[in-house]
Amino acid sequence: MSNLHEDPAALKALQDELYRAKVRRARAMTPEQRLAEVFELSNHQFGMMLAGAMHRLGTRDEAAGWAEVRRWMQRLDRVRDHGLYVTEKPAGK
Amino acid sequence: MTLESLAIAVVEATEAAAVDFMVVGAIAAGAYGVPRSTKDVDLLVAVSVTGGVAATIESLKPIVEFEPQVVFDTLTWGRRHVGQSRSTPPFKVELSEVFENPFVQEEFRRRQQVFVPMLGRPTWLPTPEDVIVQKLRWGRGKDLDDARDVLAVQGPETLDMTYIHAWCARHGTTARLEAALAGIPPM
Numbered sequence: 496m497s498n499l500h501e502d503p504a505a506l507k508a509l510q511d512e513l514y515r516a517k518v519r520r521a522r523a524m525t526p527e528q529r530l531a532e533v534f535e536l537s538n539h540q541f542g543m544m545l546a547g548a549m550h551r552l553g554t555r556d557e558a559a560g561w562a563e564v565r566r567w568m569q570r571l572d573r574v575r576d577h578g579l580y581v582t583e584k585p586a587g588k
Numbered sequence: 589m590t591l592e593s594l595a596i597a598v599v600e601a602t603e604a605a606a607v608d609f610m611v612v613g614a615i616a617a618g619a620y621g622v623p624r625s626t627k628d629v630d631l632l633v634a635v636s637v638t639g640g641v642a643a644t645i646e647s648l649k650p651i652v653e654f655e656p657q658v659v660f661d662t663l664t665w666g667r668r669h670v671g672q673s674r675s676t677p678p679f680k681v682e683l684s685e686v687f688e689n690p691f692v693q694e695e696f697r698r699r700q701q702v703f704v705p706m707l708g709r710p711t712w713l714p715t716p717e718d719v720i721v722q723k724l725r726w727g728r729g730k731d732l733d734d735a736r737d738v739l740a741v742q743g744p745e746t747l748d749m750t751y752i753h754a755w756c757a758r759h760g761t762t763a764r765l766e767a768a769l770a771g772i773p774p775m
Contacts, residue, residue, distance in 0.1 A: 511773035514740075517622050518775065521741045526619045531706045533618035534592040536625035541677030561676040568627065568678055575728070580659040580668075588665045 589651070589675045592706050595629045597651055598681055599711055605643040608634035610699040610712035612684070614734070617723065619702070620716040621737030624730075628680045632696060632714075635685050644683065645669055652681050663726065664689055691755055695722065716742050721755040724764045736768040744769065 499506050521529060541564065548563035549555065595615070602609045610616075613630030633641055645654050654671035661668065668684040686696050695718035703710045714722070716738050723735035739747070756765045 515773055515775060518737070518740045518772075521622045521737070524623075526702060527705050529621075529623045530615065530619045530704050532623035533615055533626060534590065534595075534706055536623060537591040537627065537679075538677070540625040541627075541679075545677070561678070564676075565678045572680075578662065580661055582657045582659055584660045584665055588660075 589673055589677075589679075591626070591629065591677075591679055594651070594673055594679050594681070596707050596709070598629050598631060598648065599707065599709065601644045601647045602631060602633060602683075604647060605640045606637050607640040607644055608636065608696075608712075610696065610714055612714060612719075612722070613682070614730075616713050617719050617734040617738060619713055620719055621734055621741050624734075627678075628682055630682045630684065632692070633683050633685055634696070635687075641669065641683060641685060645671075648681070651675065654681075664692070666692065691721065691725070691759070694718075717748050717751050720747070720752055720765075720768075721759070721761075724756060724761040724768065725759045727761065727764060732764060732768060735764070736771050739768055740772045740775075743775075 497505075499509060524532070544564045544567065545557065545560045548567065549557070549560035552559055552563055554560065595611070599609070599611075609631045611630070612632050613628055614624060614626030615629065618624060618626075633644070635641060645652075648654070648671070651674055652671040653674055654669055658667050658669055660666065664687075666684055666687050666689065668682050671681045673679045673681070686692055695714050698715050698718060699712045700715060701710050702713050720735045720738050723731040723738070752765065753762070756762045
């Protein structure tokens with residue numbers, strides 16, 4: 496079996512098919528169902544982050560795990576939001 | 589506290605302070621595009637009621653710790669109040685004020701009321717066209733993905749593309765719109 500990563504056309508076809516499947520699934524949902532999924536995914540994501548943080552710290556202490564998740568989130572915000580926000584508006588803006 | 593519990597609390601606090609609002613960000617994009625996870629409850633809030641935003645923040649204090657200083661985004665110079673839930677998970681709450689910007693005013697004027705069963709109440713969302721324009725304007729990786737996803741799920745044939753093209757031209761984001769459309773494979 497050939498390596499898909501060495502065949503750009505085949506890789507693109509696979510990417511497109513995966514994306515089409517995601518879009519078809521979303522199209523079959525109502526806006527309310529899609530909103531419900533945003534909430535479910537978001538809650539689940541933090542559950543997975545907590546598990547990862549506790550594993551990384553080698554602890555069963557949930558409070559320590561959440562503190563680590565908070566630290567990760569703050570670091571992520573600093574990276575994602577770098578240069579996007581300031582606390583003082585320049586004159587003339 | 590779950591994201592939906594926090595969203596309900598924020599919406600209720602906003603309504604109690606008689607502040608007009610709409611839910612924006614990933615929650616709004618997820619309503620029209622491909623749902624994805626988020627760590628934020630983002631609202632665009634009107635400032636027509638004097639002290640309304642301050643009252644909203646005050647009533648949320650038991651569950652949300654807001655930063656003492658407002659921040660301004662360097663793209664539009666809009667004011668926003670940023671907070672983090674006191675309980676876990678550490679979700680963020682952002683209240684962005686409606687301000688004198690033609691697009692922000694227009695998207696707020698066009699907001700639509702939608703009943704959200706998971707919140708057990710109606711809430712206000714931007715139109716899908718306005719989500720696309722706003723996401724293309726911000727232009728971060730996740731914003732561009734959200735814009736493409738809303739275009740793909742709704743289908744350009746069902747959207748007011750004239751409206752979207754017009755705002756993208758004003759914002760200088762036409763190339764981003766074209767790239768988003770080109771990124772959608774034939775369905």
